Structures are given as structure tokens and as C-alpha cells.
Amino acid sequence: MSADLRRMAMLSLILAAVQLTACGCWDRREPETVVYPTVLAFDIDDTGMYEVLAQFPSPTTRAGGAAATQGGGAISSLPFWLNSGRGRTPFDAFKDLALTTSRQITLSHVDVILISERLARASIGAVIELISRHHEVRLTPQIAVVEGDMRSLLESEFPLEPAPGVGLLRLLELARTERSQIPDGNLLEKLKMISLPGVDPMFMRISTLSAAESQSLIDPGSTSGQIPKPVVQIHGSAVFDGDRMVGWFDGKESAGVNWLLGDIFKSLVVVDSPLGDSVVSIELRQDGCRIEPRVSGDRISIDAEVRALARVQGVTGPSLRSSVLHLEDPEVMESLTRRTSQAIKHDIEIALAKARELGVDVFGFGYLIYRKEPRAWNQIVQGRWDEIFAALEVNLDVKVTIRRPGLGMESITPR
Amino acid sequence: MLFMMRATVSVAVLPVLTSGESAQDAWASSLVVILGTGLIVLMIGGLGVRFKEKTVIQYSIELLGKPLGAAVSVSILSLLLHFAATDARIYAEVLISGFIPLTPLTFVVGTMVILAAITVYLGVEVIGRCADVLTPLFVLFIVLGIAAGFAAFDSRMLEPVLARGAKPVLSGALTPLGLGGKYLPLAMLIPCTTKPSRALATALVSVLLAGGVLVGLSLMVVGVLGPDLGTNAIFPFFKALRSVRVTHLLQRAEALAVVSWGFGVFIDLSMFLYCGSRGVSQLLGLKDGRFLLGPMAVVWVAYSMHAYEALLDISAFHQPRTFLPFVAATMLVPYIFLWTAYGIRTLKARRDRGRQP
Numbered sequence: 001m002s003a004d005l006r007r008m009a010m011l012s013l014i015l016a017a018v019q020l021t022a023c024g025c026w027d028r029r030e031p032e033t034v035v036y037p038t039v040l041a042f043d044i045d046d047t048g049m050y051e052v053l054a055q056f057p058s059p060t061t062r063a064g065g066a067a068a069t070q071g072g073g074a075i076s077s078l079p080f081w082l083n084s085g086r087g088r089t090p091f092d093a094f095k096d097l098a099l100t101t102s103r104q105i106t107l108s109h110v111d112v113i114l115i116s117e118r119l120a121r122a123s124i125g126a127v128i129e130l131i132s133r134h135h136e137v138r139l140t141p142q143i144a145v146v147e148g149d150m151r152s153l154l155e156s157e158f159p160l161e162p163a164p165g166v167g168l169l170r171l172l173e174l175a176r177t178e179r180s181q182i183p184d185g186n187l188l189e190k191l192k193m194i195s196l197p198g199v200d201p202m203f204m205r206i207s208t209l210s211a212a213e214s215q216s217l218i219d220p221g222s223t224s225g226q227i228p229k230p231v232v233q234i235h236g237s238a239v240f241d242g243d244r245m246v247g248w249f250d251g252k253e254s255a256g257v258n259w260l261l262g263d264i265f266k267s268l269v270v271v272d273s274p275l276g277d278s279v280v281s282i283e284l285r286q287d288g289c290r291i292e293p294r295v296s297g298d299r300i301s302i303d304a305e306v307r308a309l310a311r312v313q314g315v316t317g318p319s320l321r322s323s324v325l326h327l328e329d330p331e332v333m334e335s336l337t338r339r340t341s342q343a344i345k346h347d348i349e350i351a352l353a354k355a356r357e358l359g360v361d362v363f364g365f366g367y368l369i370y371r372k373e374p375r376a377w378n379q380i381v382q383g384r385w386d387e388i389f390a391a392l393e394v395n396l397d398v399k400v401t402i403r404r405p406g407l408g409m410e411s412i413t414p415r
Numbered sequence: 416m417l418f419m420m421r422a423t424v425s426v427a428v429l430p431v432l433t434s435g436e437s438a439q440d441a442w443a444s445s446l447v448v449i450l451g452t453g454l455i456v457l458m459i460g461g462l463g464v465r466f467k468e469k470t471v472i473q474y475s476i477e478l479l480g481k482p483l484g485a486a487v488s489v490s491i492l493s494l495l496l497h498f499a500a501t502d503a504r505i506y507a508e509v510l511i512s513g514f515i516p517l518t519p520l521t522f523v524v525g526t527m528v529i530l531a532a533i534t535v536y537l538g539v540e541v542i543g544r545c546a547d548v549l550t551p552l553f554v555l556f557i558v559l560g561i562a563a564g565f566a567a568f569d570s571r572m573l574e575p576v577l578a579r580g581a582k583p584v585l586s587g588a589l590t591p592l593g594l595g596g597k598y599l600p601l602a603m604l605i606p607c608t609t610k611p612s613r614a615l616a617t618a619l620v621s622v623l624l625a626g627g628v629l630v631g632l633s634l635m636v637v638g639v640l641g642p643d644l645g646t647n648a649i650f651p652f653f654k655a656l657r658s659v660r661v662t663h664l665l666q667r668a669e670a671l672a673v674v675s676w677g678f679g680v681f682i683d684l685s686m687f688l689y690c691g692s693r694g695v696s697q698l699l700g701l702k703d704g705r706f707l708l709g710p711m712a713v714v715w716v717a718y719s720m721h722a723y724e725a726l727l728d729i730s731a732f733h734q735p736r737t738f739l740p741f742v743a744a745t746m747l748v749p750y751i752f753l754w755t756a757y758g759i760r761t762l763k764a765r766r767d768r769g770r771q772p
Contacts, residue, residue, distance in 0.1 A: 195643035374578035
């Protein structure tokens with residue numbers, strides 16, 4: 001055999017070997033045999049059986065509108081399909097889906113994970129086990145707790161969106177930046193918080209509205225031809241003690257927590273005007289947040305400084321004449337700044353009071369002490385953080401700068 | 416080559432984090448590992464550069480005599496076989512755990528070993544040239560992987576810094592120090608180099624560079640996953656990148672980890688097989704060891720399959736309490752013999768020179 005021939009034979013062998021590694025033919029999956037759920041919802045019933053709802057974008061429906069309808073309003077083909085499975089564990093329930101789904105279910109494109117309130121109050125430990133062990137699930141989805149019926153939520157028509165899953169994901173991402181009344185929804189962050197000392201996680205709170213049932217895509221009936229209404233509201237948080245939900249925070253309480261976590265993108269306060277009987281809408285952005293633990297002997301306290309940038313977005317009164325606000329006046333500005341600071345402080349204080357009432361440190365003060373004052377954590381706290389948190393002294397200092405009055409100095413004054 | 420072989424361990428299982436109690440201080444364990452590995456390289460390479468024309472097999476027999484030298488050689492060759500089989504198995508496990516769960520383990524390990532055997536058959540220069548080509552890509556993918564991880568990096572996860580004292584830091588450094596035995600091929604390669612006298616310095620530079628990768632990965636993984644999730648992860652770098660979404664467009668960065676790891680494993684396996692076959696042929700007094708490659712590859716695949724019943728066994732075996740005695744028995748004790756014999760021989764030579772008129 002000549003040297004060239006030998007080289008060719010060797011090269012062919014190498015190429016063959018490389019191709020063998022690439023094909024993985026035992027795991028070959030054709031695209032038309034696979035389906036990717038984008039939303040997974042977990043529930044538990046009174047007998048302790050888990051239920052998994054999976055929403056699949058339909059591969060046979062063209063993207064574009066909500067439901068494609070025929071002449072009489074009957075649905076010809078939905079842009080998604082919803083299926084459910086039951087079992088003794090979340091994985092058992094998930095595998096139950098395979099008995100009624102004609103394609104192989106692959107979890108690598110799950111964007112939203114929903115947990116029912118009932119399951120959240122029982123424990124989300126089993127769901128976390130499934131998520132953190134399953135080789136297809138990533139830790140990037142948004143996770144939220146649903147107040148209300150999950151099935152009707154996932155079957156309902158989302159205005160502007162082709163499928164509830166897409167609508168939910170967009171809403172979860174947008175609501176956080178537009179109002180900052182909800183916590184960060186990233187699954188990885190939640191898993192980390194559960195595993196860290198001195199901090200309890202908050203999950204996004206989704207409330208199913210009454211329109212969810214009446215606007216069902218499965219049975220459009222009475223609402224066909226009508227303008228659809230919102231089906232969910234994302235507001236506030238589900239508060240957990242470890243893996244167990246212990247209560248709800250409303251929007252203001254959640255915003256209060258976000259101020260101390262430095263997680264405010266945009267927030268809004270409406271304060272009484274310094275002049276007359278009007279109110280002023282002020283949009284806020286976080287300008288920083290500094291939280292320092294103070295340890296003095298056996299006493300631990302927290303100094304918190306929150307900074308915000310404000311923008312006047314409108315003065316509302318009975319009439320334009322009564323709403324005129326002279327923003328060039330230093331006294332008016334000083335008063336407005338003080339009122340805004342008080343509003344933020346109020347949100348933080350009600351959040352703090354609620355957290356103490358529920359016995360959860362959603363601010364992560366304990367984790368802060370664990371990080372910054374490990375000696376105090378070991379010597380003073382000694383596993384009694386819940387007890388210490390209940391009486392923890394928190395010194396708040398809120399600094400607001402009204403930087404912009406919008407695009408006008410004063411309101412238009414009728415003459 | 417040495418850099419890739421060493422850095423591949425960090426990409427694979429990040430033992431500074433997973434094998435001890437270092438948690439958020441894994442980066443400090445990495446610094447200890449750099450120092451310790453430097454000493455191991457001095458131990459292996461220091462003797463090697465004193466016998467520039469010979470491999471460890473040859474100078475073992477020269478220093479210790481035939482029976483004891485052969486026993487030391489068998490011990491070192493068995494450790495090479497063990498490292499190679501374990502690396503092949505771990506890479507196969509990540510592919511099967513994360514991507515191709517139905518593909519038989521034997522097929523994945525066998526394919527990798529066949530590729531390595533073909534490369535070894537073509538000669539050590541081909542392995543070196545492959546390393547030349549792959550090293551820039553290996554480095555690029557790791558740097559991109561670390562950069563992607565910083566999209567979800569949270570520096571608070573690294574605190575409290577060194578608050579638990581030195582013990583957890585040292586516990587995290589023990590297994591990676593044992594893996595310093597992966598520098599054993601240096602003892603086989605020195606005679607193949609163009610400048611054997613610079614081999615030791617080059618190896619020490621590779622320790623520093625691989626240590627840099629280890630520190631970077633430790634920081635990134637703990638910053639992304641946190642100390643608890645990071646410690647519990649079986650493949651931490653892979654898991655950290657799976658948990659990151661850089662933007663809506665840039666996702667699934669774990670491919671960077673798997674590809675760079677694959678490059679490293681290819682060089683790693685080829686090098687171990689080359690050193691193994693060369694060592695066995697020298698031990699048996701054969702002129703050409705290439706015909707040994709086939710049988711060795713079969714033994715290698717079989718060992719890789721049967722050394723560990725399950726993935727958990729790999730993790731259990733690499734705990735310091737089992738792994739360190741194993742490495743000490745197969746590498747440290749033989750080298751103590753070799754250095755002692757070398758010391759005695761040098762002293763004798765000096766004494767003899769002193770007696771000469």
C-alpha cells in the first residue's frame with residue numbers, strides 16, 4: 001500500500017469516527033415528532049396527587065392571530081394546545097402527559113413555570129426537585145404563583161397575543177420594568193434564595209381575572225365578537241418561608257421590598273399637592289440603595305439608604321386652574337420631595353411590617369449580616385434569625401431628587 | 416498540550432468546588448492548587464530533566480533495578496490508564512446526562528478512544544499539531560463561556576470571604592492536587608521535546624495558565640449558581656452556562672463548555688494513550704509500540720466502563736479520603752523511591768569523585 005493510499009485510508013477512518021460521534025443515532029429525534037411546551041403549570045389536589053398542565057404552541061397552526069375562526073365563530077384551529085397529566089409526583093404527572101400526547105415532549109423551551117396557590121402553600125419542594133434534576137429544563141424560565149384557576153388562565157384568550165404562554169411571558173417581563181410591583185421572576189434566583197441563609201424568596205403573583213373564564217378559547221360562546229378583556233393581573237408577590245408559601249404581598253408592599261433590594265425600574269407614587277386640593281403623579285426610578293448592618297455588642301441593626309430620581313408626570317385637580325404647581329418655587333419642590341420620600345418610606349414600612357407579621361425576611365437582612373458580619377452571624381444569631389428579625393431596628397433614609405418636571409415647567413393655565 | 420490536559424479537569428467537574436467544603440471560597444482553593452501543582456510538576460519534571468534522553472520507565476529501571484523499577488513503571492502506567500479511562504467516562508457521562516440519554520455508554524467511550532488511538536498511531540507530532548490548532552479555540556471558548564456567565568454573575572455569592580478559616584479552602588484543594596498527577600505524561604514527553612531543558616519551565620507556565628482558568632471558572636460558577644447549587648452540581652461549569660440567558664438572542668452558552676471540554680478530552684486521551692503505549696513497549700523491550708494501541712484501546716474502554724458502576728461512583732471515588740490515598744500510592748510513593756534512589760546515586764557519585772586522587 002502506498003503512503004498516499006495509507007494516508008487516505010487513515011483520513012477516511014478519522015472522518016468516519018468523527019461522524020459516529022456526531023450522530024447520536026439512538027437519540028435521533030425528527031422535528032415533526034417533537035413538541036416543546038412553553039408553559040408548565042403545577043398543581044396538587046386534595047388527595048396529594050400532582051397535576052401538570054403543559055401548553056404547547058401548535059406546530060400545525062400558522063403564527064399570527066389569536067384563534068383562527070370560521071364563519072360562525074367556531075374555532076377551526078387554536079395556536080396552542082393544552083394537556084394535563086396526573087401522578088404521585090410532579091415527574092409522574094409529567095410522564096402521564098406522554099400517554100395522551102402524540103409527540104415527544106421536550107422541556108428545553110419552557111419559558112414560564114406556574115405554581116398553584118394550593119401547591120405553593122403545601123410545598124414547592126417536589127417541583128424544585130424535578131426542575132433542578134431534569135436534564136432538559138434550564139434555570140432561565142420565569143416562575144410565578146397563580147391566584148385563581150390555572151386551567152382557565154391557560155385556556156383563555158390573551159388580548160394582542162397569539163397564545164396565553166406568549167402573553168404571560170411578555171407580561172411578566174414587562175410588568176416588572178413598568179411598575180416594579182413584582183419581584184424578579186428568574187427561576188435560578190429563586191433556587192439560590194431558597195438555599196441561602198437569612199433570606200426568604202418572593203415569587204411573582206398572578207391573579208386570574210373573571211374574564212379568563214368567559215374568554216375561554218375552548219368555548220368562545222358568549223364572548224365571540226366582543227372586545228376581549230384582560231385575563232390576568234400581575235401584581236405583588238407570593239412570599240415563601242423556605243419552600244412553603246406563607247402569604248401574599250400586594251403591589252405597594254412588593255414595591256417596598258424592591259426599594260430595599262435595589263430592584264425598582266419604574267415606580268409610581270401619587271402624592272397630595274403642596275398647593276390646594278390636587279394630587280401629583282410622580283414617576284420614580286431607583287438611583288441606588290445602600291444597606292449596612294450595624295453590630296454593637298449583642299445588638300444588630302440595619303441602616304438603609306434608598307435614593308430615587310423623580311419625574312413629575314401630572315398634576316390632577318378639579319380644574320386646571322386649581323392644579324397649577326409652581327415647580328420653580330423651592331418651597332414647592334422641597335415639599336414635593338418630602339412627600340415623595342414619605343410615600344416611598346411608607347411602602348417600605350408596610351412591607352417591613354407585613355414581613356414581620358409573616359415571619360419572613362424577604363429583604364435578605366439576615367443574608368447581609370451573614371455576608372458582612374459572619375462573626376455576628378455565628379455568635380449572635382446562632383440560628384435565631386426569625387426571632388431577631390421580628391425586633392430588628394431598621395433605620396430608613398429615603399432621598400429623592402426631582403430631576404425633571406416632564407416637558408413643561410407649569411401646567412397650562414386658563415386665562 | 417499540558418495546559419489543555421490540566422485545564423480540561425477544571426472545565427469538567429471543577430473539583431475545587433465539588434470535592435470539598437470550599438463553597439464560596441473555591442477561588443482560594445484554586446490558588447492553593449496552583450502552588451501544590453507547581454510542586455508536583457517540580458517533582459515529576461525535576462527528575463525528568465535530569466534524564467533528558469530517557470522516559471520515566473527507562474530511568475526507573477536504571478535507578479531502582481529491574482524488579483523494583485518495573486513495579487514503579489507499572490504503577491505509573493496504571494495511573495495513566497486510570498486518568499485516561501476516567502476522563503473518557505466523565506465526558507461520556509456529560510454527553511449522556513445532558514444531551515443523548517439513550518446512546519450506549521460503550522459507544523460514546525469507544526468512539527472517543529478510537530479517535531484517540533488513530534491520532535496516537537499517527538505519532539506524537541500529530542498530537543502536538545492538533546493541540547496547536549485546538550488550543551486557541553479551547554481558550555476562546557472558555558473565555559467566551561466565562562464572559563457569558565458574567566451576564567448572571569452576582570458578586571454577593573462570593574461572600575463571606577474566607578470567613579470559615581483555612582480548613583474548607585484546603586479541603587477543596589485536596590482532590591485537584593491529586594489530579595496534579597495528570598502531569599505524569601511530562602515524564603514520558605521530555606525526551607520527545609526539542610529543548611528538554613526548557614520542559615520544566617514550560618510545564619510550570621502551563622500550571623499557571625491552567626490555574627488561571629481554574630480561578631476564573633470558580634469565580635464564575637459560584638457567582639452564577641451560588642455556593643450551594645454550585646457545590647451540588649455534578650458538572651458545575653456546564654450547569655452554570657445552562658442557567659444563563661445572555662440576551663433573548665444569545666442563549667444556550669453551554670455549547671461552549673461542551674465543545675471546549677471535548678477539545679481538551681481529545682488531546683488528553685491521545686496523550687495518555689501515547690504515553691501508555693510507549694511506556695508499555697519500553698517496559699517490554701519492544702521497538703515499536705504502535706501495534707499495542709488496538710489491545711490497549713480495548714482494555715481502556717473496558718476499564719472505563721467497569722471502573723465505575725455509575726456516575727455517583729466517580730464522584731465518590733474523587734472524594735479526598737479515597738482519591739488522595741490512591742494517587743499517593745500510585746504516584747507519590749513511586750516518586751519517593753525514584754528521588755531517594757537518585758539522591759543516593761548522586762551522593763555516591765560525589766563521594767566517589769571526592770575519593771579520586
